[in-house]
Amino acid sequence: MGSIERKRLRIGVDVGGTNTDGVILDPARAGEPDKGIVAWHKAATTTNPSLGIGNAITEMLTTAKIPPFDVASVTIGTTHFVNAVVERDARRLSPVAVLRLCGPFSHHTPPCVDWPEDMRELVLKHYAILPGGLEVDGSLISGIDEAAIEAECATIKEKNIRSIVICGTFSPIDTVERQEERAAAVVRRVLPGYDIVLSKDVASLGFVERENAAILNAAILAFARKTIRAFHEPVQRLGLQCPVFITQNDGTILSGAMAARLPIRTFSSGPTNSMRGAAFLVNGEMDLQNEAVMVVDIGGTTTDVGLLLASGFPRQQAAYSELAGVRMNFSCPDIKSIGVGGGSIVRRHAAEGDSGSKMTVGPDSVGYKLTTQAVVFGGDVLTATDCTVQANPNNVAIGNPDLVECRLTDDELAEFKQIVKQRIERVIDNMKTSPRDVPVLLVGGGAVIAPDTLKGASRVLKPRWSGVANAIGAAIARVSAVVDTVKSTAGITTTVLLKQIAEEAVAQTVAAGADPSTVKIAEMETLPLQYVENKSRFVVRAAGDFDYSRADIDMPSKDAVLETTDNVDMDEYDKIAQEKTQNSDASDSKADATNKTQTIDVNIDDYKPTVKDRVWYVTETDVNWIASGCYVLGTGGGGSPYTHMVRLREMLRKGFVVRVVSPDDLADNDQVCTGGSMGSPTVGIEKLPGDEMLQAQRELAKVCDTPPTHLISIEIGGGNGLQSMIVGASNNMDLPAVDGDWMGRAYPTKWQTTPVVFNERTPVFAPMAMCDGNGNVLVMRQATSDLNVERITRAAVSQMGSSAGCAEAPVTGAETRQWAVKHTISQAWRIGRAIDLARRTNRIDNVADSIIDACGGKQAAKVLWKGKIVGVERTLRMGHVYGECVIEGAGSSDDVDQSGTAPFVGRAKIPFKNENIGVIRVRDTDDASVENQETQDDVVALVPDLISVIDDQNGEAIGTPEYRYGLFVTVLGIAASDHWTRSERALSIGGPDAFGFNHLKYEPLGTFVKPQSVIDEFDTSSQ
Known part of the structure; x- marks a missing residue:
């Protein structure tokens, strides 16, 4: 066996939509010129992936003469699952039913309300909002109703839906009631054998995002289970006595059983593997410690682009991530994709009204049938690979160049190259956060279609073995472990607890197979459980390199996921390239849906809000910008405006009219009511609003002599910044919102408002009404001060789940003109527009x-x-x-x-x-305890x-x-x-x-500039 005798070798296999790539890597030789690559393999992906994996491993073991006992592990990466979502493949995406356990809340934000319409119609086939859910302190919103769950099961069975998501309010901290688990037990009893996904197993706090992730996970579950069983078969068949891992989004590994339960964790593993592999290949050739590198991974169907940081890991998405236009709340690599690859189908279309032609490249692809359907291999489908070979017959050794000779004219070849070049340059530019040129690494089997120079690239590199960078990334994937636990903080500091939990996470990572000397803490989070005394939730993740030298890791290759008699035939998922007629722009926009939230396509420079006769009629574009600006003005608080933005957007789509007027136009005797929610920002991202805000206004009207003429938000910051528009446009209200608020930001208490500052009326905010949305109403007819209003209502809101809708007594138009921070809706709109423009122009x-x-x-x-x-x-x-x-x-x-x-x-x-x-x-x-x-x-x-x-x-x-x-x-x-x-x-x-910072003196950071009114700038009444 020569130089590889008794080596502990790692096999990496990446099963893509077009090719299955493999490598055998000797980590002890990673510093040598050949990077320790003992063998490598690339072949078309087979319909049944087990055949392709088996062929890849067999050929590499045979070629390098490696006995099975020298293999320490097999790690498999795949794009099967994410491709099914991105391609909206109904054959691989199961219809899903959603059972929400949230009582009277969330009716205005149904499941998948923020999804692209085609995805929602494909996946979501039934949902029900049922009794259940917890408050933030662990108390019940309501108990679950087993009879109601059973009734929904009957409907689900009738609709032939076999994948079910159960999502309960505050379920991630539900360690006592275990409502999701109990509801699942009911479903299993009534519908044995159905797939059930609990949202708490998929993601953390953030109801909409967690539910979205759980739904995607459920949609792919059946296909994932069958695919992963197929992955394990060849390893057993070849007699490899080693564990089998699946790579996940962050570049670390999952057991097969865990991947079969949570395939969503593998969705971005393909691009991550390619980027990690690219970093491995150029290590020593580039100074990765001092510059970020753009990695362009061109496969057979798509091109994936990400930014590789100095750490050797991809840049991660923000606090929220998106896939196929669906917002989720777990971290994924920041990847943008376009529908261009080596197998992309090239067409020439007659241009309407023109004697010329228009060429399209993709997004459809022959995929893994490239070697049978592409012209260069004797087929009859013109692909990007064919065009590349024709353009470079002496430099690209793929297939038979004679078969594509004269297939395209010189002008058509030039057009093809320009299309591919512009598409790749565009996605690179979209990934950049500044206009500076960056180094670009080309990897992937389809990299041959890319040009040697690219606009925006300081240099373009294609390292040796770049065609199998994804398999290399799988082979070097790290080991990780997460400790997610609730601990008592009584008598101990969070610093000490975090240290203890970090030690536990490190120990678990080592037990999972990591080299102790390489393990580091990758993430830690502390989340106090509000209104639960001395309790906090801690989440700590550790990661390290696989310890190749250990033989004592108890990870048998026969995974529990294989213990089934189900047929593992994958032929039903055969991908057939179908003729499509989308033009290139539509193609790119669909591919880009993997990265972007649904937005209305407007030219920001030309867009003008609708303002007539001093009234601003708010549009969806306005709402998106105002919501972004509100969170900036929220100064960290006020709760995320996202769910409120979605609700207001849906109201507009249903025909509700949202009006905003200037405080400068109020009459002296106008009656301006205040609205806003009271409670914790953490509650706002988890307990979706019901009708508590509107109900509070109705309860207040019962004790006020004069009806309101306008509404104003108590604060512009966070979700409350949208409430005057939401409530004002609601049924039976139809009131305009005032372009202003009582804070100009967000503050934690009701008495921290400008009317209290002016002190011309005491109290300002009484009478007032509070509703928790769950049947509890509090009306305060009078109070001695606004400070007491705050104290009393704050005590009450703690018994209302730390969230309630509030309505405060009206003030006059004259008072509003004097007290309000003016034009803050306009300010939020301008901030949001600036953010959107910066994103669209990659700045x-x-x-x-x-x-x-x-x-x-x-x-x-x-x-x-x-x-x-x-x-x-x-x-x-x-x-x-x-x-x-x-x-x-x-x-x-x-x-x-x-x-x-x-x-x-x-x-x-x-x-x-x-x-x-x-x-x-x-x-x-050195003294961290000093306060x-x-x-x-x-x-x-x-x-x-x-x-x-x-x-x-x-x-x-x-x-x-x-x-x-x-x-x-x-x-x-x-x-x-x-x-x-x-x-x-x-x-x-x-x-x-x-x-409590009275030992420090406030010094202004600048000079306040009054926000410019949108109404003043864009009013068309005088035109």
Whole structure:
């Protein structure tokens, strides 16, 4: 056996839609010129993947003369599952039924409401909103109704749906009631043998995103189970006594049984494998420690593009990820895909009204039938590979060049090359966050169709073995383990607990097969369980390299997933390339759906909002922008506007009219009611609203003498920024919203509002009504002060699940003109437009500058800090989430700005109470227990100025519940409204003293610039 005798070798196999690639890797020789690659293989993917895997392994073992006992593991990566979703393949996607356990909540946000229409129609065949769900403290919204579940089972059976998702409100923290598990037991009893997915097994808090992920997982479950069984067969047949792994999204491995239960975790493993393999191949040739590299993986059907970071891992998506236009809440590599590959079908179409022709390349592909259907192999389907061979017959040794000679004219060949080049350049440009050129690595079996130079690339490299980079990435996949647990914090600090849990995660990773010397903590999160005394949820992930030298790892190759008598015939999933007529633009837009949220395609520069006779008629485009801006103005709090945006968008689609008027146009005697939700931001992402806001307004009307004429939001920040529009446009209301609010941002308490600052009426917010949406109503007819209104209602809301809809007594139009922070809906709209424009023009690196311009320029706003979140601590006091986010600066001692300082060196912390309180530099100290050590010199910014954290990956704001380890962020400061800086009283209510930072003095970060009114700018009544 020569040099490989007694080596512990790793086999990596990547089963793509077109090719099955394989490598045998000797890790001990990874530093040698051949990178330790003992054997490699590439062949067309077979209908039954077990045949292709078996052929690949057999050929490599035979060629390299390797006995089976020298193989330490087989790791398989696949695009089978994600391709089924992206291609909307009804043969591989099962219809799904959804059973929601959430009581009276979420009716306005049904399952899949934010999905692309074709995906929703294909997958979601039935849903029911049933009794059940928990409050944030673990108490019941309501118990489950077994009879109701049984009735839905009968309907599901009648509709011939065999995949069922069960999703309960706050199910990820449900360790006592176990409602999802109990509901599943009912379903199994009534419908034995059906596939059931519990949302809590798929993702964490964030109801819409968790449910979306669970539905996709359920849709692919049957196909995944059959596919993974097929993966295991050849390993057993060849007598390999080693574990079989499946690669998952983050570049680590899953057991076959786990992958069969949660195939969604493998969805992005193909691109991740290619990027990891690319990094392995160029290690030593490129300085990956100092520059990011764009990896372009061209397969037979698609081209996947991602950015490889200095860590050797792909750049991850933001706090929320998307696949096929579906938003989910677990991290995936940030990959963009287009429908261009080596097997893409090339067509020449007669242009309508023209004697010429128009060429299209893809998105349909012959896929793994390239070697039988492509012209260069004797077939009759013209593919991108055929065109490439004709254009380069002496340099591309694929098939028989004589078969494609003169197939296209010179002009047509030039057109083909230009189409491919422009498509690849476009997707590279879309992945860049700045206009600077970046190195580009071409990998994948279809890389031959790419040109040697690309616009936007500082250089284009195609390393040796690039055609099997995906298999190499699978072979070197790491081992990981996650500890997700609830611990008591009584008598012990979260720092100590995190250390203990991290040690446990490391131990589990080592037990799973990792080399102890390589294991590191990849992610950690702490989530206090609100209104559950001294309890917090901790999530810690560790990862390390596989320990090739160990022979004691108890991972038998016979996985539980194989213990079945089911037929493993994969022929029913044979992919048949079908004729399609989409033009190239439609093709790219469909492929790009893997990466982008549904948005209305508008030209931002030309778009003008509809304003007639001083009334702004809000459109879907406006709603999207306003929601983005509201989260920036939420300063970390206020709750995510996303579900409220979806609800308002659906109202518009159903014909509701949303109107906004300027506070400057209010009559003195107009009656302006205030609306907003009260509670925890964490609750807002999990317990989807019902009718509590509208009900509160109706209850208030019963005790008020005069009916309202307008509605104003209590705060523009977060989800409350949309409530005046949602409630105002609702049935039986039909009231315009006022372009303003009582905060100009988000604050945690009701008394931190501008009417209280002016102190011209006490109390302002009584009478008021509160409704929890679950049948409980509180009406406060009078109070002695707004502070007491806050204290009493805050105590009440804690018994209402930390979330209630509120309606406050109306104020006059004259009072509104004086007290309101004006034109804040307009400000949110401008911020959101700036974010959208930065994304569409690939200038995410400059999104902070765009937001600054939208807020009045550099005199009114500035970047306060930039870097990576390296620590988050949260505690709970009196219903509010208190905490601290620590950000490692992105600068170094060599980085100096124009003022001669290096502002982002070291660490800064952001203390928060629901909302961000300040940005404070962290002193270097060995004593981590020292508290309140900050001095005035450490202060970067303080309330009442707005402090917002922007996700560097997408330019969107993130709230305090979404702060997590590893996110790269920019911290933005915006000068507060002069209502908050006009007096000592104002600062005492909204400044640092109100948050317990009375040892620090507020110093303005800039000069407030009054937001420009959309109505003033775009009114057409005078035209």
